Amino acid sequence: MPPVESSTASRPSTVRRAVVTGASSGIGLATATRLRQAGWDVVAVARRADRLDGLAAQTGAVPFAADVTNDDDVERLRAFVAERGGLDTLVNIAGGARGVDRVGSAQNDDWEWMFDVNVLGTMKMLRAFLPALRAHGAGTVLNLTSTAALVPYEGGAGYNAAKFGQHALTGALRLEEVEHNVRVIEVLPGLVQTEEFSLNRLGGDRQAADKVYAGVAEPLTADDVAEVVAYSLLLPHHINLDQVVIRPVAQAANHKLIRTQPQE
Numbered sequence: 406m407p408p409v410e411s412s413t414a415s416r417p418s419t420v421r422r423a424v425v426t427g428a429s430s431g432i433g434l435a436t437a438t439r440l441r442q443a444g445w446d447v448v449a450v451a452r453r454a455d456r457l458d459g460l461a462a463q464t465g466a467v468p469f470a471a472d473v474t475n476d477d478d479v480e481r482l483r484a485f486v487a488e489r490g491g492l493d494t495l496v497n498i499a500g501g502a503r504g505v506d507r508v509g510s511a512q513n514d515d516w517e518w519m520f521d522v523n524v525l526g527t528m529k530m531l532r533a534f535l536p537a538l539r540a541h542g543a544g545t546v547l548n549l550t551s552t553a554a555l556v557p558y559e560g561g562a563g564y565n566a567a568k569f570g571q572h573a574l575t576g577a578l579r580l581e582e583v584e585h586n587v588r589v590i591e592v593l594p595g596l597v598q599t600e601e602f603s604l605n606r607l608g609g610d611r612q613a614a615d616k617v618y619a620g621v622a623e624p625l626t627a628d629d630v631a632e633v634v635a636y637s638l639l640l641p642h643h644i645n646l647d648q649v650v651i652r653p654v655a656q657a658a659n660h661k662l663i664r665t666q667p668q669e
């Protein structure tokens with residue numbers, strides 16, 4: 406997809422303002438960067454303040470260290486954004502997977518973490534920012550879920566359940582907020598090769614993480630997904646890409662991934 410220039414999409418008379426979570430790496434970092442390129446005012450949110458400093462220095466995004474699962478952090482963030490003049494767009498990217506255990510050997514910690522960050526974190530951010538998005542009059546929410554929200558797979562149950570939950574929350578939200586003219590977009594990526602997703606999921610095992618993408622001609626990159634996120638956000642507000650499923654061509658479905666090179 407060619408880069409989306411802000412001139413080809415809606416040209417709001419005022420600068421667009423977004424809060425982007427998960428901005429310390431991967432798709433969140435790429436999205437914050439892409440929106441800054443489009444001239445947006447971006448508050449970039451992540452737990453790791455040191456990671457945000459580089460993004461801030463390189464792009465001019467405003468860093469804010471916060472854990473989206475922590476009520477006090479979310480309230481501090483809400484107040485900070487309100488002081489800066491509010492927002493028109495909330496981009497919930499913070500999330501992730503931990504573990505590939507089957508249901509029969511599920512780890513409480515992993516499941517609780519996945520529900521916390523993917524479902525409760527998204528809910529807490531929405532609960533905090535919906536009043537401002539409604540008051541804006543043409544607000545947008547974009548939730549990044551996953552193709553894991555559509556089809557369960559062996560070893561995916563905890564992540565599937567969390568992403569199915571976030572997906573359901575997103576659908577309910579769209580119905581609830583339409584009367585407030587809040588647009589609700591869901592982007593559902595498949596295989597995306599990022600610095601941390603598989604590494605985190607597989608307990609820091611670099612070899613196992615690399616194997617996830619081994620032999621795949623062109624897994625998606627964080628920049629690919631950020632391009633689609635930006636495209637959907639830059640469309641005029643009356644156009645809602647309800648659900649955008651994005652996969653590499655080599656992944657025709659979650660269970661059908663073409664690896665062109667033999668695996669060890």
Ligand code: 8X3
Nearest residue numbers: 551552553594595596
């Ligand atoms: C990541 C996609 O295939 O690992 O959200 O579940 S998958």
